Amino acid sequence: MDCVVLVSKLALLISVAALAEKTFDPPIYKYDNYEICKAKYNQEATFCITKIHLDSEDGGNCSIPSAISPDNHPNILSWSVCVQDCKHELMSLTPRERAQLNYRHDETDESNQGDLKHRYGNLTKACLINRLQYHFNKTGTIEVQYCESNEEQTSDWVAMLFLGICITSIVLTGYATLTNRTAESLNSTEPGLVEAFAIQRSWRTFLDIPTTKTYQDFRYIEGVRVVVCLIIVFMHTWYEVIMLPTSNPEKLLEISLFGKFINIMSPTYVQIFLTISGLLVAVYFLPEAGKEESFRWSFLRNKLLKRLIRLMPTYVLWMLFTASLYGTMNNGPMAYHTLKMHSQPCREFWWTNLIFTNNFPIRDSFCMIHTWYLGADMQVFVAALGFLTLMWRFPDAFPKMVAIVSLSAVSILVFISHAYALDPIFRLGLGDMLYGIPLFRWMLVLYIPGYTNIWSYLCGITAGHMYVTISNGGPDLRDTTLYKIIRFLSSSLVVAVIATSFVVYNAPYDRSSIWTALMNAITRIYIPLFVSVCFVEGIARPAGSIRSLFNKPVFSYLGKLCYIVFIVHYSVIKVLYCRDDPNGTVDYVTNIVRFGITTVVSFALAFLIFLFIEQPLVAFLRGKLVTQADKRKTQ
Numbered sequence: 001m002d003c004v005v006l007v008s009k010l011a012l013l014i015s016v017a018a019l020a021e022k023t024f025d026p027p028i029y030k031y032d033n034y035e036i037c038k039a040k041y042n043q044e045a046t047f048c049i050t051k052i053h054l055d056s057e058d059g060g061n062c063s064i065p066s067a068i069s070p071d072n073h074p075n076i077l078s079w080s081v082c083v084q085d086c087k088h089e090l091m092s093l094t095p096r097e098r099a100q101l102n103y104r105h106d107e108t109d110e111s112n113q114g115d116l117k118h119r120y121g122n123l124t125k126a127c128l129i130n131r132l133q134y135h136f137n138k139t140g141t142i143e144v145q146y147c148e149s150n151e152e153q154t155s156d157w158v159a160m161l162f163l164g165i166c167i168t169s170i171v172l173t174g175y176a177t178l179t180n181r182t183a184e185s186l187n188s189t190e191p192g193l194v195e196a197f198a199i200q201r202s203w204r205t206f207l208d209i210p211t212t213k214t215y216q217d218f219r220y221i222e223g224v225r226v227v228v229c230l231i232i233v234f235m236h237t238w239y240e241v242i243m244l245p246t247s248n249p250e251k252l253l254e255i256s257l258f259g260k261f262i263n264i265m266s267p268t269y270v271q272i273f274l275t276i277s278g279l280l281v282a283v284y285f286l287p288e289a290g291k292e293e294s295f296r297w298s299f300l301r302n303k304l305l306k307r308l309i310r311l312m313p314t315y316v317l318w319m320l321f322t323a324s325l326y327g328t329m330n331n332g333p334m335a336y337h338t339l340k341m342h343s344q345p346c347r348e349f350w351w352t353n354l355i356f357t358n359n360f361p362i363r364d365s366f367c368m369i370h371t372w373y374l375g376a377d378m379q380v381f382v383a384a385l386g387f388l389t390l391m392w393r394f395p396d397a398f399p400k401m402v403a404i405v406s407l408s409a410v411s412i413l414v415f416i417s418h419a420y421a422l423d424p425i426f427r428l429g430l431g432d433m434l435y436g437i438p439l440f441r442w443m444l445v446l447y448i449p450g451y452t453n454i455w456s457y458l459c460g461i462t463a464g465h466m467y468v469t470i471s472n473g474g475p476d477l478r479d480t481t482l483y484k485i486i487r488f489l490s491s492s493l494v495v496a497v498i499a500t501s502f503v504v505y506n507a508p509y510d511r512s513s514i515w516t517a518l519m520n521a522i523t524r525i526y527i528p529l530f531v532s533v534c535f536v537e538g539i540a541r542p543a544g545s546i547r548s549l550f551n552k553p554v555f556s557y558l559g560k561l562c563y564i565v566f567i568v569h570y571s572v573i574k575v576l577y578c579r580d581d582p583n584g585t586v587d588y589v590t591n592i593v594r595f596g597i598t599t600v601v602s603f604a605l606a607f608l609i610f611l612f613i614e615q616p617l618v619a620f621l622r623g624k625l626v627t628q629a630d631k632r633k634t635q
Helices: 002-021 034-044 083-091 095-100 120-135 157-179 183-187 199-207 213-217 223-241 258-292 299-322 333-348 351-355 369-393 395-419 429-437 438-449 448-470 481-504 512-538 545-550 553-559 564-576 588-632
Strands: 029-030 044-055 076-082 140-150
Touching: 002 095, 002 395, 002 553, 034 044, 034 076, 034 083, 044 120, 044 333, 076 083, 083 120, 095 512, 120 140, 120 512, 140 333, 157 199, 183 553, 199 588, 213 258, 213 448, 223 258, 223 545, 223 553, 223 588, 258 299, 258 369, 258 448, 258 481, 258 512, 299 351, 299 369, 299 395, 299 564, 333 351, 333 564, 351 369, 369 395, 369 448, 369 512, 369 564, 395 438, 395 448, 438 448, 448 512, 481 512, 564 588
Parallel strands: 029 076
Antiparallel strands: 044 076, 044 140
């Protein structure tokens, strides 16, 4: 009997020893309770958010794995701590234990100068190293990303400037609406500053549907614009969950079939916007240029001025909001991930947005990152003005010019893809967000630069040239063999690229191969090609059911708001998520509901900005900078 008891005790000891030696994977997200920290320590409460790079088992920092799944645990973690709790934990240790953690109490004295990250950096790092070693037998490198205290924040001059603009516009609108009621003032193409703010003028502009032949021929594009805008809002709402902490990240490690489809298609929707821009630039530039007796720089200047006047009022207003009030709308860990980390770059790099260089691949921090599109669009627009000028002056050289630019655009895509060994499939999952480097490189050098989006603009310009040619009684190139081949190829590529992307999504392949680079180039050109062919197919032909639907007035009205919706929607999404619990669970139903809320709120904000800011300033600035300049030239 004694032997049995002895053996049992020995087995128990062995089991306990084995359990003690076993290491468990630390959670990807581990956040101290922010509200308890605030309530417990009142004004002294300080909260820090960190990124942890776990060390590998054989020492050193872990490398980025080729694939991340529930069976392949990420080695980059996002943890946050209540600094005061950390301080108590460390003070409970012996001096020798604190020394082993490289913690010195005097470095975190309240009288220390510098920001909170530097003041509490040593304490936070020592605390997390201790927690990793004690609970999970792991070590790693701690990067303190952000710290905030419970101290009250005061408004600064940027917030005052934003509020001042809003109040001034409301006052001007009210005054102009009550005092400018004559038809002459409302119909003037050169309104004064006060007259331009009359609500009657902005309302009439909103309801006005141009009757020109060109607009009526492409009126359905407003419907395309609205649908693409809604898809982009949905994608950004969908991806927001991946970017935020949660208690069940395992759900985000496995990408569903629908998630793969979103990843495959998401880079293509902005290309549709760029293709539309190229089309509209061409269909308005070429007929107007044809009326000019000779080349005038003022003609190009006015084209650029009109575009800047159209873009800047809303852009600058929302940039001021993002740099000021947006970052102070809430506090805590989720507010950092949703608000503050997107607000601070606008205080530092606002000037890159103003000169439309915010998409240059030279930084890792962006003000209003989604507005990279405006930088790319403006850069290619300026290049398109030069291209269209050459088309106007040398019309017979158009085929050669298109061939040269097409070859150059595709070569740029192949060269960049091969040089950086880029993945032909856009991948955005939890693992990609945590590691970031491959995803960020893909976006930085292939997705957002203006020179990698030349093809989209060129496709639109080519479709616009065919429209102008056919409308002026020229040859219909749709009857040529070359066009029929291109039409067949465009439709075939849509099916082939999407199907191939699904097949190889989880398959291993050599990203440094030239064939992979060619595949990457194809995935960047097939949608603009297909969309431009669809535009060409609709020239001087009866509208089908889809075009007839998109020709409805409601799409013309909503289409006028899409630019503003694009600017503001990303902020609306972030605000909706800023109060979530970082220890909550992923809920896709809530995500879909928030897409609906984002859509409604964004369009409502866009409507108000359209009436009170955009249209008044556009009318005033065009009258002063464009219309009056044209009059002086003709005198």
